[in-house]
Amino acid sequence: MVLAAPAMVPTLLGAQQQAAASAAVARLVANPAKVTIRAGESQALTVTAYDAAGNVVADGQVRVVGPRQAFAVSNGQIRAFRAGSYTASATAMGANGPITLDIPVIVSWPALSKLTITADSGRLYTGISIGHKVAGAHADGSPRHGLVATWRSSNPTVASVDRFGTVTGLKAGTAVITAESEGVTATKNYTVATNPVTRIALDIKEDVILTGQVVHLNATARNAAGAVVKDAPITWSYTYIPDDTTAAPGGPGIVDWGRFTPNYPGRFTLLATSGNVTARKVLEAKPRDVVRRITVTGRGEVNTTATSDLWPYAGKDGRDYCLVGTWGGDGYALVFDITNMDNIVKTDSIKIDARTINDVTVSPDGRYGVLAREGASNRVNGVVILDLANPAHPKIASSFDQELTGGVHNMFATNDYLFAISGGQKYVIIDVKDITKPKYVSEYQHPNARIHDLWVHDGIAYSAQGGAGAVMVDVGNGKWGGTIEKPKLINVFAINSGHEIYPYFQKSTGRVYLFLGDEEMNRAGRVWEGTNYRSTLGTPGGVAQTSGGYVHIVDATDPMNPRKVGRYHLEDYGAHDIIVEDDVLYQAYYDGGVRIVDVSGELMGNLADQRREIAVFKPMDPKAFTANASFVMNAMPWKGRVLFTDFNSGLWAAKLEPKTNPVTP
Template structure:
């Protein structure tokens, strides 16, 4: 679980371990202060002690565990730092053998600052009768933070003219009304003068009336006045669906208030555009997308005794094809494979370094240099190792680079003679490897947000896209030559931030930029990683959670999330895009291949865009018969995948006989 195994924050408050002679039932942990209240932005030192039934304090080691990430930080020095309001659960535990442990679960309360101001925002200049619009209200506290999900009441003093329901303003007729928004005694008012709606007719300008599930159409509705001129009034869009079968499954779809429609299921849809008394309808027929193909399993490089981490496939300098795979929680091994014949994957070399986990593996564009990352080294030198892979059957270690990286390098990327190494989950260091035997650091990039963290970085066209958990995707110019994408003057020595996008779950774990082959639109895919049922073990291969977010960038200032791909019973890991195909390692749901052609909107999983899936299993795997797919790489007509439980696989798509070629 390359990106999810974040270490729990641990605080050691006492240094001596007590002998475990006493009955643990007679012992308890006392936390001071009680209760614990920490203001946002403040720090407080925790104190804990182990007390016997006689009230005697014992000199035992007490550890504190927190799964609250950057929202509530716990330092090694014993300080709690509160970055976000809320109530957080923390576990205190006596160190020692499992049978002698004593635990105490307690809460730390981070109260919300008092409300300072309530503001209406984005209010239209003109509001017309018989229209509905969203009311946008910011509730701002005394720390100048916008309150999430505030206790907010919005009322109208003239409900015959204007009503408010669930944050929407319904302008009923001409007239005046005062709208009041109130939160914790702070108020804002909005005086409305609702005008007569000038629309007398509506026109839908769309010619696509036969589409497939997943196809996005734009209605381009226009409201017209009595003299035949277009008028700028709000238009409300809706639809009615009629399924084409009698099986009880209703036709499903989605329509935005920008007039974009997409269907999840086949059927007949009546699309409606309305403003005031003006209304227009259009009937659309939707057929099944019908893109499914079969998967053929071609070859398997078995790794059945340890967990497999990431992979990389490349063409060697000798013209043959090779693969490199890492190992997780094992002996620091990296495996090299000849995959020239994917049906006969052959292990050709192993490199062992001082590490528990070789999490990430990358090969330079010319196929001569490899980078492997290290975690869990016995000497805590957890940096990266530079390899000569010009002969993959006899790989040489050129250098180890640990300067400033002892906290561990989880992921890395090679780009133009530099390695971008994710350093201790806080930043990425930029390391020059023009002389691979003598690497040196030339720059670094780190966010300055409270409790910030980073998991991964991917580089295309001189722009680094990092995955930063709750800070989301961050794009940084490190030397882009494409003026359409960036012209910020960035370089490896001077990385310059271009833009970012975050989303509420805070689970951003991986990112991949791509330009749609069919539309030319530019997206960044952001993948979640979450383990709501705990981390997997050999005896308990639990399911992951999370999904793929499609973020559309039209410039860097206003990114917009437009679509998702969500497999309900699983969660994402790594992914890759080639052309209009998305390849996703979906952990316990295996590999998924998805059609991402055309404009994207809604949940692609529901729209029949899934082309194929493959769940790698093996009865003798380290976790038998349980897929846990880590990473995909499409390469020369095949798809190579690494599976955490069973090693390296090669598969390929084949057309279904009844379909022909897609």
């Protein structure tokens, strides 16, 4: 019996191993059959595989998956994170396909222990409204999510409060604002003064902007003598007149934390208000004209098995190559010569003991490559390090499996060190200066989380971890006291995403943006729930896969104060691997294809609404593993082209055509 960690693409056994390991599985039994648990607690959960005669299948491999932010299952335990009613899905391979079992999981919150009120900045003058938030915590200090409080004012004629915690000063005097939830209360005292503001001076220089362009909202409140009223809150809003009134969209713009961005073309009137005083600024938003044609130039066809990751590299022989992994492909990795991306040629294949090579990577100097192992016959897994001295025909230099027995799903390589994720539990740092003798250096494991992906930038390891969010660790930057030998936690940004992550330093603004992808393979409860492809996943033909989730964008310039600023969201598809280079996002969007997006300048709002998409291509091939079914796994820029792998049809190369000027009649 094996309880595996939640994964949004279930990793099934290779064809030969399936038959040997779990062909006799006929049914699954969970103990307990229904899980009732409190958030923050753990309890035992086992799933046993039986054959048709009722005998236990000792080597029947069982996977248990579920919503990452709700609970995690590992080593015979389920740990709950968030209250709600959920389903844990157990799967094992039977004689005629997958055998599944749904396990109800009911998570409740522990008793609320403390409430804290946080107010927006500024003084409460008459005519001014100030927003308030309330945060709750349990006895162990863990946060209460989704808290709803009841608000009241001790003197409603002086200061009123609505059900959202917005307090408005009505006349000079004192009042106590109280928030209450589940019998726990918090208070905030106010002394309301007469509003001295008589005018607002705006400092916004822009007149014409592009959709998605960020405008900083600068304004100063002054009294009748012209003096600045520093503590007077200023509230921003806007009115909108669309370019095309018959096709006017909803949510045309965004005002947040002192900034504004338009999602759509049109005329926006920005309004700065303090009490009964208002100032106006009119902006014209024009379309962001970035669309370019994308043309396929070459193929490295793979249609006998599913394709996973890719990594291009410059060979020591002066030619360019691409390492490609396979999913459920009995441990084969492929090597392609991509020097001429109009004529891609396979040069070799490498066979290792694995069910799936989900991730492949190459050091920046092209000295070594690495294959990630999952489902090895001896269950040891680990990584296989390749010597790229002869880049067209790599040779196995060594294997490394210390602390990596849970299966390696993702990796990150520098010239001297390899970061490898072990069974979704932690990442292990390996010294690969001598690729024939790799050495264990250190590791980092974040509590109560499931790690899926990590990238290292400027000595900081950024990882996407379900149950936690974006975890930032000093692995050599030094500013926070960490080294490669002794990693040290910097901060955690709690976000409902725990799959892909990419840190990007934007030269034009000096900001560090984190792009985090959801990857949700279960679309249950949505208007379009998708297709039921699981019974045919990893087999020729079958049903086209579907996905959900999107890319979150977090400003992590100051790792101690990160902030979510935007997203790239298309409802009918789901995000996978992410690369950003020269202000362009190369997004593998599964059944949404490969998508190339302009991410120049400050970012705010949904990039998909702002006409930032440069090009989209959905690969189709009637001879593919699943015919004419796009499912892009990875995308990377390489020497003026776009390389991407499709789960069903292998390696593709494309180019963006030069932008043409529109012809004016």
